[in-house]
Amino acid sequence: MASVSNAFDTTAIELAGLRDRIGELIGPRDPGYDEARAIWNGAIDRRPGAIARCSSVAEVVEAVRFARERGLLVSVRGGGHGVGGFAVCDEGLVIDLSPLKRISVDPAARQATAGAGVLWGELDAATQRDGLATVGGIVTHTGIGGLTLGGGIGWLMRKHGATVDNLLAVELVTADGERLTVSRDEHPDLFWGIRGAGANFGVVTSFTYRLHQVGPTVLAGPAYYPLAEAREVLRGYREAIAEAPEELTTILTLRHAPPVPYLPEAVHGEPVVAVGACYAGPLERGAQVVRPLKQLGTPIVDLLQARPYTELQSMFDAAVPHGWRYYWKSIEAPALTDAAIDTLIEQTTAVTSPNSYCIVFQLGGAIARAGAGETAFCQRQPGHDVNINAVWTAEDGDGARHVAWCRRFFDAILPHARECVYLNFLGDEGQERIRAAYDADRFDRLVALKRRHDPDNFFRANQNISPAIDLPGDFK
Numbered sequence: 449m450a451s452v453s454n455a456f457d458t459t460a461i462e463l464a465g466l467r468d469r470i471g472e473l474i475g476p477r478d479p480g481y482d483e484a485r486a487i488w489n490g491a492i493d494r495r496p497g498a499i500a501r502c503s504s505v506a507e508v509v510e511a512v513r514f515a516r517e518r519g520l521l522v523s524v525r526g527g528g529h530g531v532g533g534f535a536v537c538d539e540g541l542v543i544d545l546s547p548l549k550r551i552s553v554d555p556a557a558r559q560a561t562a563g564a565g566v567l568w569g570e571l572d573a574a575t576q577r578d579g580l581a582t583v584g585g586i587v588t589h590t591g592i593g594g595l596t597l598g599g600g601i602g603w604l605m606r607k608h609g610a611t612v613d614n615l616l617a618v619e620l621v622t623a624d625g626e627r628l629t630v631s632r633d634e635h636p637d638l639f640w641g642i643r644g645a646g647a648n649f650g651v652v653t654s655f656t657y658r659l660h661q662v663g664p665t666v667l668a669g670p671a672y673y674p675l676a677e678a679r680e681v682l683r684g685y686r687e688a689i690a691e692a693p694e695e696l697t698t699i700l701t702l703r704h705a706p707p708v709p710y711l712p713e714a715v716h717g718e719p720v721v722a723v724g725a726c727y728a729g730p731l732e733r734g735a736q737v738v739r740p741l742k743q744l745g746t747p748i749v750d751l752l753q754a755r756p757y758t759e760l761q762s763m764f765d766a767a768v769p770h771g772w773r774y775y776w777k778s779i780e781a782p783a784l785t786d787a788a789i790d791t792l793i794e795q796t797t798a799v800t801s802p803n804s805y806c807i808v809f810q811l812g813g814a815i816a817r818a819g820a821g822e823t824a825f826c827q828r829q830p831g832h833d834v835n836i837n838a839v840w841t842a843e844d845g846d847g848a849r850h851v852a853w854c855r856r857f858f859d860a861i862l863p864h865a866r867e868c869v870y871l872n873f874l875g876d877e878g879q880e881r882i883r884a885a886y887d888a889d890r891f892d893r894l895v896a897l898k899r900r901h902d903p904d905n906f907f908r909a910n911q912n913i914s915p916a917i918d919l920p921g922d923f924k
């Protein structure tokens with residue numbers, strides 16, 4: 449590309465060229481512009497030159513070519529949940545995939561293909577009609593796009609692997625506007641890269657997943673204990689999950705109990721540790737497996753029970769609504785040592801916002817079994833993913849206070865962590881942190897792949913693998 453400019457003339461004349469090619473193009477002077485540029489994280493306030501709502505692959509190709517011809521910055525929007533806000537850019541062109549909502553499920557082949565604008569709640573609802581599911585995130589309003597391309601962890605991961613381990617193929621529009629089918633057999637180098645660093649190599653317009661028999665009733669939900677008992681609870685939890693079968697995935701949340709309908713009012717606002725679990729197997733066996741998690745102390749509320757899988761998937765939606773302000777820091781802890789447990793409790797006790805929390809995902813199981821180097825996604829070691837989430841509302845003008853709490857928490861947990869972060873839990877934190885999402889081999893291989901497929905870094909509004917990074921000899 450000769451010259452790279454981020455801005456373009458958003459006068460009606462300039463946009464007209466694109467308006468002819470895209471069904472719905474929203475510029476700064478169009479009604480609905482502010483809604484169209486808003487994403488899940490209300491702390492992000494970017495003003496794109498235009499938003500191209502693409503409702504077909506052909507429109508995505510047009511948008512890519514239009515931006516390419518003019519050297520425009522492009523950002524790609526899936527579900528708009530990336531906390532760093534890369535789905536929208538200032539002055540450039542947003543390729544908004546949200547109209548791509550088509551889902552087809554083949555129960556006999558145990559496969560589903562979903563358009564890139566689909567959200568997890570929509571995909572789960574479609575696949576659960578046949579008692580099937582793939583590994584998705586734990587909040588229904590998150591997009592399948594960004595979550596899949598960064599790896600994908602959730603309630604089914606210890607039994608069925610990461611989301612990328614269940615990805616069979618994608619349709620991709622490259623930086624040159626070419627349409628490719630990418631799978632293990634077609635463009636295998638790209639297939640490796642998109643499974644963990646996917647936003648770097650093109651616009652994925654659809655995803656084909658392997659499905660598994662799941663539920664539709666699973667034994668799942670959180671048991672809430674008072675934070676005052678958290679030391680005993682978390683030490684007991686550590687013992688209880690040490691030999692856990694792969695059907696069991698657990699997630700801890702340390703926070704003030706949110707005012708959600710499934711919790712009694714008396715509990716709202718109380719400091720708690722929630723031990724969440726999902727047993728993805730026969731209910732009778734599951735009852736024995738989860739029993740110790742219900743007896744780690746005196747539960748204030750025990751919601752770990754048989755429920756539809758889709759109900760589990762939507763349980764936490766209300767605690768993380770669109771438009772609130774969010775700031776995250778994340779790291780992996782190899783083990784919940786006594787010192788790590790004490791740190792989690794101390795830092796949660798010092799929380800500055802009733803909406804902030806720390807969430808700890810149990811890794812291991814099937815997710816740790818994929819062969820080394822099989823995917824760019826690299827969170828394969830057993831341990832725990834610690835994600836510290838500062839959350840506040842627009843009315844609370846002092847976001848800096850909550851961000852500072854999140855950073856203090858992160859600094860305090862660092863001595864108990866390993867240098868590894870899950871890409872999808874990263875904010876806009878710079879190159880060093882992106883490197884920490886991969887081991888050295890994977891990172892170098894990604895840079896080499898980026899040089900081959902996007903040497904101009906056309907797709908750079910993302911957790912960017914820059915093609916300009918120096919590589920060791922073998923890769924040059």
Ligand SMILES: Cc1cc2nc3c(=O)[nH]c(=O)nc-3n(C[C@H](O)[C@H](O)[C@H](O)COP(=O)(O)OP(=O)(O)OC[C@H]3O[C@@H](n4cnc5c(N)ncnc54)[C@H](O)[C@@H]3O)c2cc1C
Nearest residue numbers: 524526527528529530535585586591593594595601652872
């Ligand atoms: C409330 C909430 C709950 C979450 N829970 C989980 C969880 O349980 N498990 C988990 O693994 N992660 C979870 N995440 C993290 C989630 O994986 C990331 O936020 C992810 O980026 C969301 O994808 P998206 O499509 O909604 O976001 P977007 O912001 O639209 O996209 C994120 C990035 O991916 C790129 N992108 C998106 N779609 C495409 C596409 N089709 N082609 C090319 N690039 C694309 C975007 O350009 C951007 O760089 C959660 C996030 C939130 C906010």
